[in-house]
Amino acid sequence: MTTHKAVATVAIRGKLALIDAPTVAPTGRQVCVHVEWTASTPLDLHQNDGGLLVTHPQILGDGIAGTVVETGPDVKNLAVGDKVFGFAFKENMQKAYQEYATVSETSLGKLPSEFSLQEAITLPNNTVTVFHAVTKDLGLPLEWPRLPSHTNPHADTPILIWGGASSCGQYALQILHAWGYTNLLATASPRHHEYLRSLGARHTFDYRDVDVASKIQRAVDNNTRTGPAVPFVLDCIASQQGSLTQIAGVAQKGTRVAALLPVIVRDATDDVAPEYAMNVQAAVDWAEGVEARGVRTHFYEDDVFFREHLQSSVVPELLATGIVKPNKQRIVEGATLLERAQAAMDLLRRKDVSGERLVWRVSDLEL
Ligand SMILES: NC(=O)c1ccc[n+]([C@@H]2O[C@H](COP(=O)([O-])OP(=O)(O)OC[C@H]3O[C@@H](n4cnc5c(N)ncnc54)[C@H](OP(=O)(O)O)[C@@H]3O)[C@@H](O)[C@H]2O)c1
Missing domain, CATH: 3.40.50.720 (NAD(P)-binding Rossmann-like Domain)
Structure with missing residues (x-):
């Protein structure tokens, strides 16, 4: 089994941990994304410090921005090499704080050419x-x-x-x-x-x-x-x-x-x-x-139109046409994936976030 590095919450109010997660080959309409940027959100703190909706060890993060590296047989709208961004949250394999995430193509949109992954990652969730x-x-x-x-x-x-x-x-x-x-x-x-x-x-x-x-x-x-x-x-x-x-x-x-x-x-x-x-x-x-x-x-996917089109078409078009501007970003630095994730968690706990999104690199490589 191929594995990659991931950041997980392992205990309530504990330090985050680096774990080995399986790299899941995409099936059906899934794609495998090399995750390059993510954004920390208050849900990370609710999960790490409050155990909200968590089964340990749980990989954190629901905002993915990166490059498609493999596609399932029924994928219609994406291809290997596409730059994508999106919101996915259901299972560990979909989560963002890991080098590779495997998600449905309906949870992703193509990055408009005028924008960077770092800007787009503030949008999805x-x-x-x-x-x-x-x-x-x-x-x-x-x-x-x-x-x-x-x-x-x-x-x-x-x-x-x-x-x-x-x-x-x-x-x-x-x-x-x-x-x-x-x-x-x-x-x-x-x-x-x-x-x-x-x-x-x-x-x-x-x-x-x-x-x-x-x-x-x-x-x-x-x-x-x-x-x-x-x-x-x-x-x-x-x-x-x-x-x-x-x-x-x-x-x-x-x-x-x-x-x-x-x-x-x-x-x-x-x-x-x-x-x-x-x-x-x-x-x-x-x-x-x-x-x-x-x-x-x-529960947003209960709306059938939203499930199919909200992330794949509507959000990318809002960004591309300037109807929605990305949130301001603060880049969280650190020598490793784990250090960046922990530094962002500590900023959230100190409420040191005002009018901006905490964004950071997941994989050290940009494809
Ligand atoms: N249930 C759901 O489906 C769902 C979905 C998304 C988010 N959420 C939750 O929604 C909350 C917000 O998420 P977010 O990512 O948008 O947060 P965020 O961007 O991290 O929020 C930071 C901002 O909150 C403002 N703030 C803090 N306390 C405030 C108060 N008492 N009154 C008014 N503004 C206040 C601060 O404003 P100033 O800079 O002006 O001081 C700061 O800029 C989180 O608890 C998150 O978990 C829930």
């Missing part, structure tokens, strides 16, 4: 998250193809993106704006406000402001509209104290809140283990008639 959360959990349409003639019935409906500077928040602003949702409100640290307005936010708020809920309500005050002041909220942070409590001060009867699970009851630190919950409706006291849901992007 959170663009997919936005399409899934907006359509399934908020119930707002994102039709494909986008037609200029299409009139958006919610063009002027206030939509709050809590955590606009997060990777997910930045993609939510860009995608909603491109689809004609113009009344977007975002919370973030003030240093990001101007950038978020350039991505499509009409109003920006400092999430640390004790009056943030009333400031949001005043900004959307409109006597001609019936129903809740802010009918839709995408909470990209889902912190019990840091976002949901404040959103509960904005939400009224009829507001729909979609929060990216897990609910963070307590953040991980160097000294303290994290605590998570999965029930958004029970996490805080909502006004009667607020519908609060937890987003689970791992």
Whole structure:
């Protein structure tokens, strides 16, 4: 059996470990990718420090960017040598923190020629998250193809993106704006406000402001509209104290809140283990008639169109046409794959990430 190097979580709150993983020959519509870049995400911390959805030893990482080195017999859209990027998460063989990953071609898109793998790796998991959360959990349409003639019935409906500077928040602003949702409100640290307005936010708020809920309500005050002041909220942070409590001060009867699970009851630190919950409706006291849901992007393939086309066609086209700009990147350095993965994990635990994605090289070779 051929093997390659992979980085795995091996114990709750332990150091990451380098393991030998089998290199799996692709079958059916699978391809084998030589993984060159990945991006660390908060899920790594939830898994390493909180054991969320983990069976040890588990290879980490769900964002892959690299080169196709082998194709299964039924592959239609990819060929050996193609540069690709994508989001895959189900089994160890699909995970990103390893030199070779074997994934379905539907989990990958071709890299547009004007972009690098390092830029593209910031897109896959959170663009997919936005399409899934907006359509399934908020119930707002994102039709494909986008037609200029299409009139958006919610063009002027206030939509709050809590955590606009997060990777997910930045993609939510860009995608909603491109689809004609113009009344977007975002919370973030003030240093990001101007950038978020350039991505499509009409109003920006400092999430640390004790009056943030009333400031949001005043900004959307409109006597001609019936129903809740802010009918839709995408909470990209889902912190019990840091976002949901404040959103509960904005939400009224009829507001729909979609929060990216897990609910963070307590953040991980160097000294303290994290605590998570999965029930958004029970996490805080909502006004009667607020519908609060937890987003689970791992079910995005339930939508048959998304399963086949979202990663293979839609996301690459959004990048190629400039509708979506990559997140800013911070390159995490280290002498080895393991050192880079551990350094990124330590930055996540220290919350040393603001308006940027932590990206790093997986294999030392670029094909
Ligand atoms: N369930 C799912 O399907 C799913 C899918 C994707 C992501 N997620 C989860 O969603 C969360 C966000 O993921 P991500 O990759 O987008 O995160 P990220 O980019 O790493 O988020 C970092 C940003 O969070 C912002 N932030 C931190 N605390 C905040 C608060 N209380 N209010 C507003 N903003 C705050 C910071 O903003 P400033 O710089 O402005 O301070 C920082 O820029 C993670 O917990 C992740 O696991 C869940």
